[in-house]
Amino acid sequence: MTRRVVRAWVWLHRWSSLICTLFALLLCLTGLPLIFKDELGPDLKLAATTAPPGSASVDSMIARVLAARPGEVVPYLFYDREHPILKVPTAASMTADPASFHYQVFDTRTGLQIEIPQPNEGFLYVMTRLHLDLFGGVPGTLFLGFMGLLLVVAIVSGVVLYGPFTRRLAFGVVRTDGSRWRTWLDLHNLLGIVTLAWFGVVSFTGVINTLAAPIELAWQANQLVEMAAQAKPAEIEGQRASTDAVLRDVRAAVPGMNVMTVAFPGTPFATPSHVAIFLTGNTPITSRILKPALADASTGQVVSVRDMPWYATALFMSQPLHFGDYGGLPLKIIWALLDIATIVVLISGLYLWWAKRPQRGADAEAGSPAS
């Protein structure tokens, strides 16, 4: 690599990093507690019972929820991947902002209500929002996605620079016999190259995750419309199929899968005359990939089941690789340690730029690349 090419990469690495470092640090710091979201979350205090999950009536849960929150509607039902619970939100309208949802939680085996704090308040919620959208909704998420993209550029340019910057060193050597700057450069290089693949994957999948809203819109505009067109809605005035019947039907129509989410008519994920049910499989991968089914809201009959398009599958696949929640507690601990290492990479990078700032151009330092 000629000196000019190296300088160009240094420029790219410096500026892509500098622009995103503050946000990358925020993401790494807020992401740290989120790795242990389940462990830090509320204790469900689930009662011991022999009743199988899903045996309690969902209709009676909905009735209780609405009785406790008069004037509100139930837009969705959320099942849990790990626990036999059902989260039933209520809101002012079917299209209300999910941040305004009030949740009531039930044991799906016994139908008993579980008292836990609202999931949209408290420390973990603040961390989630800072990590997800800086409390800025979809624009906030897309902004963080752009910062993530710059971070990917910084990682790639960092790998390119690793070559000329460590050419004269054996792998992993951190020189402590020179300037402090050089020691930190070696540390930055070591931690950077060691965490490269992990940081690259987590950054890239994070960027894909920020595209959730446009991906949902594309699915709603194309697939949902096509699925709804597969059968003319019965539209029997005033008749609404029971949720228990819909769930029974869809479980029979799609055997071997679990219902994860139900979207009621009028929400953006269903149609005015259909209930949408989203199912998942049982393996680490298939438990992330949602399969949508549509049921007629009047008769409860399942009218369409189809796989998600490739762009939605890409989103689902990128979630576990970003969260690190698919390999038990040891994987989460590994995730946290690698996250801490990348925090050191970010801070040391900032220091390397700051300390060298005044004398830039005259870099006769031992750590500078040979041409």
Add this chain to the structure above:
Amino acid sequence: MSALRRQWLWPIVLAAATVFGLLAALIGEGGVWRTLSWGALAVPLVTIAVGLARMRRGPLAAAEASSDRHR
């Protein structure tokens, strides 16, 4: 071993171990694949620990480790 190969051997091994570890728990369905995943992803962490330990032992150890260093 060429200089280029010596320089990039470890980074490639680490990246391969990481990617294997990430995919083992995701594609493999539990059981031994989880353990393999933890083991593979521990490789970069152990590498960091070794690097820091060598650094604490001072410049002498670092100099030994880099035999072809220009001083």
